[in-house]
Amino acid sequence: xxxxxxxxxxxxxxxxxxxxxxxxxxxxxxxxxxxxxxxxxxxxxxxxxxxxxxxxxxxxxxxxxxxxxxxxxxxxxxxxxxxxxxxxxxxxxxxxxxxxxxxxxxxxxxxxxxxxxxxxxxxxxxxxxxxxxxxxxxxxxxxxxxxxxxxxxxxxxxxxxxxxxxxxxxxxxxxxxxxxxxxxxxxxxxxxxxxxxxxxxxxxxxxxxxxxxxxxxxxxxxxxxxxxxxxxxxxxxxxxxxxxxxxxxxxxxxxxxxxxxxxxxxxxxxxxxxxxxxxxxxxxxxxxxxxxxxxxxxxxxxxxxxxxxxxxxxxxxxxxxxxxxxxxxxxxxxxxxxxxxxxxxxxxxxxxxxxxxxxxxxxxxxxxxx
Amino acid sequence: xxxxxxxxxxxxxxxxxxxxxxxxxxxxxxxxxxxxxxxxxxxxxxxxxxxxxxxxxxxxxxxxxxxxxxxxxxxxxxxxxxxx
Ligand code: SF4
Numbered sequence: 336x337x338x339x340x341x342x343x344x345x346x347x348x349x350x351x352x353x354x355x356x357x358x359x360x361x362x363x364x365x366x367x368x369x370x371x372x373x374x375x376x377x378x379x380x381x382x383x384x385x386x387x388x389x390x391x392x393x394x395x396x397x398x399x400x401x402x403x404x405x406x407x408x409x410x411x412x413x414x415x416x417x418x419x420x421x422x423x424x425x426x427x428x429x430x431x432x433x434x435x436x437x438x439x440x441x442x443x444x445x446x447x448x449x450x451x452x453x454x455x456x457x458x459x460x461x462x463x464x465x466x467x468x469x470x471x472x473x474x475x476x477x478x479x480x481x482x483x484x485x486x487x488x489x490x491x492x493x494x495x496x497x498x499x500x501x502x503x504x505x506x507x508x509x510x511x512x513x514x515x516x517x518x519x520x521x522x523x524x525x526x527x528x529x530x531x532x533x534x535x536x537x538x539x540x541x542x543x544x545x546x547x548x549x550x551x552x553x554x555x556x557x558x559x560x561x562x563x564x565x566x567x568x569x570x571x572x573x574x575x576x577x578x579x580x581x582x583x584x585x586x587x588x589x590x591x592x593x594x595x596x597x598x599x600x601x602x603x604x605x606x607x608x609x610x611x612x613x614x615x616x617x618x619x620x621x622x623x624x625x626x627x628x629x630x631x632x633x634x635x636x637x638x639x640x641x642x643x644x645x646x647x648x649x650x651x652x653x654x655x656x657x658x659x660x661x662x663x664x665x666x667x668x669x670x671x672x673x674x675x676x677x678x679x680x681x682x683x684x685x686x687x688x689x690x691x692x693x694x695x696x697x698x699x700x701x702x703x704x705x
Numbered sequence: 706x707x708x709x710x711x712x713x714x715x716x717x718x719x720x721x722x723x724x725x726x727x728x729x730x731x732x733x734x735x736x737x738x739x740x741x742x743x744x745x746x747x748x749x750x751x752x753x754x755x756x757x758x759x760x761x762x763x764x765x766x767x768x769x770x771x772x773x774x775x776x777x778x779x780x781x782x783x784x785x786x787x788x789x
Binding site: 451533594 | 708709710711713723724732736739741742743744751753755756757758760761763764765767768770771772774775778
């Protein structure tokens with residue numbers, strides 16, 4: 336077993352789909368929270384295997400998409416400064432700020448480098464003591480163990496030329512914000528499996544109870560997603576609202592305790608603005624008091640700012656599951672991955688980019704049919 | 706961004722639990738990953754890796770369950786088919 340290809344078997348996928356079909360008696364709206372799942376669903380056509388009455392709503396689970404414009408602008412400002420090496424995951428380079436993006440800053444001579452791991456950024460800082468090395472710390476709970484370790488090791492090594500622009504976001508508060516909105520149409524959640532490898536799933540029990548929604552921790556391969564949908568539909572059809580773990584091969588209830596310990600040491604929970612959604616209380620991680628020396632925004636004296644989104648972009652509604660990408664008038668015409676208006680078009684895990692890549696023709700037909 | 710993929714630990718270096726590193730084989734491509742968060746992992750185990758960090762060990766018994774479940778569904782379907 337390699338734990339990958341086995342979970343892409345088309346016959347087994349159809350078997351799950353038939354079982355879902357067999358037990359579905361009513362329409363249900365299920366949100367997959369994570370952009371990685373959205374990408375897999377659209378790529379493998381999983382939504383098309385499902386009975387018409389089951390609608391998958393694409394959630395806000397792409398850290399690239401929800402990083403606020405203000406923070407992107409701060410990154411751009413730091414990256415353009417002389418004497419700075421700005422390091423980032425590759426997916427952040429084409430995210431549009433209010434005037435430009437990191438790739439363009441690099442083109443104009445900024446020292447912007449893509450790294451695979453935050454620890455690579457720490458290494459760059461060690462090798463370049465005369466430069467300020469900054470890492471763009473974005474991501475969900477999944478990524479926080481890595482960024483926490485980078486800060487922790489930099490502190491251990493006494494590196495004072497390393498800092499981080501931190502914009503971490505947390506999933507359960509976002510689910511809570513979605514559920515408490517009066518517009519909410521979601522009846523059940525597929526929770527992101529990889530977030531739970533780190534945090535476990537204790538936090539979901541009170542949410543499932545309070546909002547009476549089934550929450551199924553789900554993996555990322557096609558069979559995982561279909562199995563997750565089957566478990567949610569079984570719950571919905573029988574009126575249950577429980578937390579279930581489809582992804583038990585990688586997730587246990589308490590999560591990864593050593594990782595949680597280091598996250599708690601290095602970070603603290605803060606309110607965070609989500610691009611397109613707005614501010615959500617206690618939904619982000621910022622540096623803990625002992626580690627503020629590593630805060631790039633402070634180090635570079637960047638002010639808080641307020642920036643407006645392009646008026647045409649409905650990414651906010653898409654991130655909340657209220658609209659689908661092809662319902663945006665700019666989709667695929669004025670807004671494309673080459674010239675994205677909103678971040679949901681930039682990241683390959685953004686709903687707009689996934690539809691653009693795999694569904695452009697359907698979307699054109701759907702729009703034409705209206 | 707949140708991509709995390711399973712790979713097999715082929716070797717481990719370092720004794721300090723906080724900086725223990727492993728070489729991980731992802732279907733032929735070998736990359737380094739920090740093993741600080743999976744102290745229980747040994748050579749030969751599968752781990753889920755994200756941005757250079759192993760986040761959990763893959764449980765083989767649990768991994769089989771979905772296939773066993775699918776088998777049950779199949780048998781049920783066959784039992785029901787003649788009646789339907
Ligand atoms: S298609 Fe472009 S403009 Fe429309 S919602 Fe998506 S990102 Fe925004």
